[in-house]
Amino acid sequence: MIDPVEASCKSVVDTIPHLICITNTKGKFVYFNQQWLSYTKATSNKELQRTWSDFFSSEDLELFKNYLDSSIKQKEPFETQVRILDHTSQEHRWFLCRFLPIFEDDAIIGWIGTFTDIHEHKRAEYIHAFMSEISKISSSSLDYKKTLPQIAQFSVPDFADWCAIDILENGVLSLVALAHKNPRKLAWAKKLRNRYPPERDENRNSSLMAMKSGKTMRITHITDELIRSFVKTEEQFKIMKKVGFASVIIAPIFLDQKAVGVLSFVSSESNRQFSKLDELVAEEIAGRISLSLQNTKLYKQVEHRDQQFQVLYDSNIIGVAYTNLKDNVIYDANDEFLRMIGFNRKELKKLKVKWDAITPAEYKTKDQQKVYELMTVGIATPWEKEYLSKNGSRTPVIIGAVLLDPSSTEVMTFILDISERKKIEQRKDEFIGIASHELKTPLTSIKGYIQILERVIQQMGDEKLNTYLQKTNDQVNRLNSLIIDLLDVSKIQAGKLLLDISEFKLSDMITDVIDVVTQTHTTHTVTCKGNCNVLVRGDRHRLEQVMHNLLSNAIKYSPKNKLVEVVCDVKPEAIVVSVTDFGIGIPNSEIPNLFRRFYRVPSISQSYSGLGIGLYISKEIIQRHGGKIWVESEEQKGTSFYFSIPTV
Ligand code: ADP
Numbered sequence: 001m002i003d004p005v006e007a008s009c010k011s012v013v014d015t016i017p018h019l020i021c022i023t024n025t026k027g028k029f030v031y032f033n034q035q036w037l038s039y040t041k042a043t044s045n046k047e048l049q050r051t052w053s054d055f056f057s058s059e060d061l062e063l064f065k066n067y068l069d070s071s072i073k074q075k076e077p078f079e080t081q082v083r084i085l086d087h088t089s090q091e092h093r094w095f096l097c098r099f100l101p102i103f104e105d106d107a108i109i110g111w112i113g114t115f116t117d118i119h120e121h122k123r124a125e126y127i128h129a130f131m132s133e134i135s136k137i138s139s140s141s142l143d144y145k146k147t148l149p150q151i152a153q154f155s156v157p158d159f160a161d162w163c164a165i166d167i168l169e170n171g172v173l174s175l176v177a178l179a180h181k182n183p184r185k186l187a188w189a190k191k192l193r194n195r196y197p198p199e200r201d202e203n204r205n206s207s208l209m210a211m212k213s214g215k216t217m218r219i220t221h222i223t224d225e226l227i228r229s230f231v232k233t234e235e236q237f238k239i240m241k242k243v244g245f246a247s248v249i250i251a252p253i254f255l256d257q258k259a260v261g262v263l264s265f266v267s268s269e270s271n272r273q274f275s276k277l278d279e280l281v282a283e284e285i286a287g288r289i290s291l292s293l294q295n296t297k298l299y300k301q302v303e304h305r306d307q308q309f310q311v312l313y314d315s316n317i318i319g320v321a322y323t324n325l326k327d328n329v330i331y332d333a334n335d336e337f338l339r340m341i342g343f344n345r346k347e348l349k350k351l352k353v354k355w356d357a358i359t360p361a362e363y364k365t366k367d368q369q370k371v372y373e374l375m376t377v378g379i380a381t382p383w384e385k386e387y388l389s390k391n392g393s394r395t396p397v398i399i400g401a402v403l404l405d406p407s408s409t410e411v412m413t414f415i416l417d418i419s420e421r422k423k424i425e426q427r428k429d430e431f432i433g434i435a436s437h438e439l440k441t442p443l444t445s446i447k448g449y450i451q452i453l454e455r456v457i458q459q460m461g462d463e464k465l466n467t468y469l470q471k472t473n474d475q476v477n478r479l480n481s482l483i484i485d486l487l488d489v490s491k492i493q494a495g496k497l498l499l500d501i502s503e504f505k506l507s508d509m510i511t512d513v514i515d516v517v518t519q520t521h522t523t524h525t526v527t528c529k530g531n532c533n534v535l536v537r538g539d540r541h542r543l544e545q546v547m548h549n550l551l552s553n554a555i556k557y558s559p560k561n562k563l564v565e566v567v568c569d570v571k572p573e574a575i576v577v578s579v580t581d582f583g584i585g586i587p588n589s590e591i592p593n594l595f596r597r598f599y600r601v602p603s604i605s606q607s608y609s610g611l612g613i614g615l616y617i618s619k620e621i622i623q624r625h626g627g628k629i630w631v632e633s634e635e636q637k638g639t640s641f642y643f644s645i646p647t648v
Helices: 004-015 034-040 044-048 058-074 119-140 144-155 184-195 206-213 224-230 234-243 276-315 335-341 345-351 361-377 419-460 463-493 506-520 540-556 588-593 614-624
Strands: 019-024 029-032 078-086 091-104 107-117 162-169 172-180 217-219 247-255 258-267 319-324 330-333 379-388 394-403 410-417 502-505 525-530 535-538 563-570 574-581 628-634 638-646
Touching (some): 004 034, 029 044, 034 078, 058 078, 058 091, 058 107, 091 119, 119 276, 144 162, 144 172, 144 276, 172 184, 172 258, 206 247, 206 258, 217 276, 247 276, 319 335, 330 345, 335 394, 335 410, 361 394, 419 463, 463 614, 506 525, 506 535, 506 540, 506 563, 506 574, 535 638, 540 563, 540 574, 540 614, 614 628, 614 638
Antiparallel strands (some): 019 029, 019 107, 078 091, 091 107, 162 172, 162 258, 319 330, 319 410, 379 394, 394 410, 574 638
């Protein structure tokens, strides 16, 4: 009869989820529990014939035997970790083994061994350490040709038996890294790849499949059918079988969200079947590789941009200076800017040269506006100014500035020396001045002769000749006013436009100009509204010139609509006069340019004659009177020019 207590103990031992065995000191087994038998897939009798080396991974045997020896000597239990072959998966799994000695007469005659499955825990621990090493490798260099072979090498043999990394280079998937747990097989694997290059057909190439789908592919168990679907020849099939592909993971690698390669892990000799956890790990590694490729790309772009900027900085085509808005000190500059301001780099640093110290007083208001622009939008659009050099000379420049970082006050400024352009402009102005002066002398004598001819023709009473002479006279008058305008431009440039101030009635001046203009332009009607009956202090002749310019423009640029309106508005601080037409209008983008010298709206300049100086002169005249001139316009609807002059 079986003792019921012994029977209960046996069923407990068979039920607990641990492998249990009893062994003697010679290494002979005397007992296995049911768990052991099902794990190793053997019958008790057969199993009892086996030794440790039949179960344990060869890598753990020596250490285990050392523990047994020292347990005999020390008469102590021991605890260690070993890998035991799982007969179902043919994989070695990790177990925590505890050995409790069995004594007889104070000597050890054997052990009761318990084995607890700690495989998943060990794997998680390993993966943690593995991933941190992979991170270290991938951040060690920006050259993926250096890091990827290290990653592949580090993945074998613990994570996989093989590791390959392929990256698209010039449109072709190239093997960048290959590692195998047995280095001798590496050369053979490379040869194999040369002999059977990867298929271009994505239905027969698992790497291309993974890249196309953008998803990680895991095959836990590679069957013969699967191998056959990928190989072309029987020879290739045999080789693949010989290699013994057991399981595979292929994870796509991305750059700019496009798949540009694959990371492949293969298990062969170890016969391991990759788990879902392994798939996640592979995906994570592929993710880190993707990130490092992205970083490399960004780094190269930045490096390239740096190089480009350095070339510009060193080329001395344009001045570059750095400053801080907090103290306005120029803390660095390239040679070109130093040349403009006449300091060397040492002096710049030592003297802590400030922007405002090298800016002439008349440019300070504009500079302040630009600093405001910088602080509000981060960029100051180019403007013209001058710099004072150490020796007191001035350099005309165009400058633009940008905040280095929106949250900082550091500014990078680009400065273009426009001295040459200014010299050319000056010569052009001088030429215009001389040419108009020279043209004026013969024109004055032509006008004199016309007057003589007028008298002679009147005496002769020849109507036809008289008409011709009047036409000649009109053209000479036109020529004369063009030359007067050009001379005015020269005077403005030289600061010699003088005003002859007197007091007069605004309505008289406006009526006179309207009369003159409507006599020569009979096509249009000019009306005058509002309160024009006020006294004005100013240069009557020059203000007439402004009215004349605005009215002739209103008529010239409204060929289809024949009405022009003049309105006077007396405000407490200023008198505002407007000239409105219902003509072609002006594009909004052109409005800031209108009052520039020789500027004409390009889209219409071919269709209407003119020199582009009327508004420039008008602005100068009005500003000299302490007033303002401005415009409001809508394309194809019409334009209103306004000017204001202070009340008396
Ligand atoms: P211009 O001799 O060319 O008329 P202005 O200095 O008087 O020179 O005017 C400059 C430019 O402004 C003109 O070329 C034209 O393009 C535009 N402009 C001036 N007045 C008007 C207007 N009333 N309607 C439309 N465009 C105008």
